[in-house]
Amino acid sequence: MARPLPEILPVPWPAGLPAPPTHTEEAIVRAARLLADGGLVAIPTETVYGLAANALDADAIDRVFAAKGRPAGNPLIVHVSDIAMARTLAADWPTAAERIVSSLWPGPVTVIVPRSPRVPNAVTAGGPTVALRCPEHPLARRLIATLGRPLAAPSANRSTQLSPTTAGHVLDSLGNRVDLILDGGPCGRGIESTVVDCTTDPPCILRPGPISRAELEAVLGGPVVAALPGNVDAETMPARSPGQLARHYAPKTPLELSAAAAERVATLLEAGKRIAWLTVATDAPQVRQLAASRDLLVVPMPTDPAAFAASLYAMLHAVDRRSLDAIIVDTPPDTDAWRAVADRLRRAAKA
Ligand code: AMP
């Protein structure tokens, strides 16, 4: 008999309440029990929804890779409830890691440090380092503290697909491959954490994210380098730079970045294509003129990069359901503030 779809438990926690409401606390306790038994629970975080498993349970970790269809060479981020828990998972604690986490945790930044032997091999993809993050989302931290164990939690979607920013996205992508979904509403940041390798000097950004290079340099009091844009495929992927899979975060509809989007849109419409155009320039006369076409869906996007990031995956999920021929997105500005959005769009555009 087919496995049933997972239950989706709402877990509201109104801002300002020091402890969650009773039904949220009950859901956390249920989730913690499932995790202690080796189950998989999708959880809200401030970045995207995570597919969580007890990070110290090698069998549960195998289930995460199977549920996602994730290549074994792509390691998982381990989520902790505080800095003390993080240090139990590290063989060494570089000064750079200490500076980053003491200023920016809880928050959307992941540090790579030498791993402790306590961390199962599968979590680190056999590598000598482990990725650690303490989420800003109170629900995630409360769950980890209740379990008393760290949670390995990659994004709660099938490998290479768009990351989920709502409980509904998780259900659509994973279905009965997950045991339980905690619904904390839409994710605030909407894109994956910044990943910083703290085992090199200077530290290196392996994946741009909500915390910018400038913010990292400010807390480190020194330079940070950025890894070259990824062009690695699953077979040749070095264990050190797994977030660099060239195609990732991709909708099913072909996505194209265009620096001259209005012309590109016009050309595609003339060729009889049905398209969506994600643009910040909704007031431009060219856009208004093209928007009259029945075959074009104009999707207005925020002009602020953080707000753009927060709605990007939700917009792509929504557009993807319409089975259009293409999604056109304006090429974002080449600035630090747009780095993370530009990175995700480039990977989404990779055919
Ligand atoms: P996801 O869980 O899909 O958000 O992806 C997790 C990402 O974390 C990987 O793709 C890498 O970018 C990064 N990561 C996890 N562990 C390591 C590690 N030991 N070394 C370098 N990067 C890592």
Ligand code: MG
């Ligand atoms: Mg992912």
